[in-house]
Amino acid sequence: MPVKTIAGKEVNVSEDGYLEDMNQWNEEIAKEIASEIGIELTPKHFEVINFLREKTAAKEALTIRGVGKSGVVDIKGLYKLFPKGPLKFSSKIAGIPKPTSCI
Amino acid sequence: MKNLLILGAGTSGTMMANHLLPKLYKDQWKITIVDQYKTHYYQPGFLFLPFDIYTEKQVKKVGKKFIPSEVNYIQKKIEQIFPEENKVQLEDETLHYDVLIIATGSKIAPEETPGLIGPLWKKDIFDFYTYEGALDLRNKLRNWEGGKLVVHITEMPIKCPVAPLEFAFLADDYFRKKGMRDKVEISYVTPLSGAFTKPTCTTALNYLLKEKGIKIETDFAIESVDNDTKELVDYENRKIPFDLLVTIPTNMGDEVIERSGLGDDLNFIPTDHNTLQSLAHENIFVIGDATNVPASKAGSVAHFQAETLTDNILLYIDGYPLKKEFDGHANCFIETGNNKALLIDFNYVTEPVHGKFPFAKIGPLKLLKESVLNHWGKLAFRWIYWNMLLKGISIPFVSRNMSFKGKVFDIKPETK
């Protein structure tokens, strides 16, 4: 299991760069992963990220549709925040596993 | 689970059940249809009953046979509709609905004209708009020895506006074949200023009336029937004597519409002409004779309406705007006797046209011209009705909206 130092902290990551343990996550880590992808995080991004982390902690499956219905952000907004990878990039930044859903 | 409720299992109601069943998901929608009566009549056939052209069996079948088994069929009287509460009271139960289709039709109201239901009713005064009326008239005609036959329309609108005229034509033919035409004087009495509601057609039909020696009395607004002198009396005190009166009484919507406060003064429900949604309640749709739309009250109209209404109900339940589509399209065969018939095709705004139908220039049916083929078209329609129309199968090549191809739009009728 690769270990990577992000924002000065050693974390376990998967081959694709997703955090293996969501409890190792902090906001600094999020910002660094985001800048690697090319996204600058705003408070709105963190709203989405926190929502995703809550859902994951509750072991609920994540889908774009679920996010769209959450009231946090609509689907169009989600694509704007995380262009070209609404669920993929947001999950990576949120420190949760790579999404397995196709929708 | 949501409920789609259809009131009336006549032509329109039955068609709607058949159209909607395959479209709606059965785990989401339950379709229920309510009708008080067990028998489904082929109403266009009533025209032929009095002349022994059709037998009783050809015009009546058990209504349930035409309702798909997955549809909940309730044979009970409808007491009242409560549109504000989305429920319908039957004789001993209450049904809730999410979407309601009213297809309660129209019927004759002879009691609206003083003197119609009097000593002469069913003796010398008959109707043929009911099964019983048509049979009684048949028995009367079988033994009638002649005299003044008056075919009379009380007021518009009526179901199948050409039927009375056809009755006059068929009567001419019937007495001719019996060899007693010289003993019968036929008059056609109408509140309109011509033989039909549409001027083009009127000219063509007036010609036929003349040819067949049928006298026409126009602009006759009946006030009462004098049973003693055997006369029709109008508001200007014009009098028309008869020996045998065949009348089309006032046509009205069902009483349940009146009890529910949904109708106009003739118990017809105010309905959007193009979408068939009721004007007062967005989850109530109206089809067939029960509407107040200014189209003919006829099965062909109901058939074209059913296609539009099916689409609109699907759009409505998914929250989409309705299609303003129905254009009043009607077509009908006018039986002119002697095994011939005219075919007319019209809508809200377009006069009946000449040309060929259903294929432009090819036909084979001729519009607005007497032909033997049209007569067979009319008789074949009974089969189409029982086997295709009620089951919601579209008639190939006949569109719900009027097609303008290959039809001639002038007002002058073709004369031979």
Place this chain on the structure above:
Amino acid sequence: MSTEKKPLEKVCLICAKGSLEDVYASLVMANGAVMEGIETKVFFTFFGLDGITKKAMNHLHTATTGNPAMRMPGGLPFPTMLGGLPGVESAVSSMMRKQMEALDMPPVDEFLEMITAGGGEIYACKLAVDMFKLKKEDLSDEVSDIITIGEFYEMCDGDRTQIIFT
């Protein structure tokens, strides 16, 4: 890492069939592409048009006859004869829809919105639209345009493009 990766840049999907599973197959593929940041265009033609026609799109059914991939619950092959029986088709459709709902698959109209929200584009085939006598307003609002097949192929230009016929 000796070979250079050449990720897809554009996916063009053609949906020509109108049964529940055919339309969803196209939608899932399209949405998947949009989520991966791939430029996505979907062309609906012939019976596939049902998938973007307002009155039909949320009332699609499963083809139970002539569908060799159909399975009974539990995985046994589904006898084609069975599909012709009354009621079977609706039972199968409802079962399919329940399974899809469990996976958070939206109704067709919402699925189309998801795709366009992500920048995917939906097109209707002009020939088929004319054939079924439809108008622009009969189609879902998510449909960008009614175009010819030629125009669609023009949109499918570029190196890393795939056309997928479902």
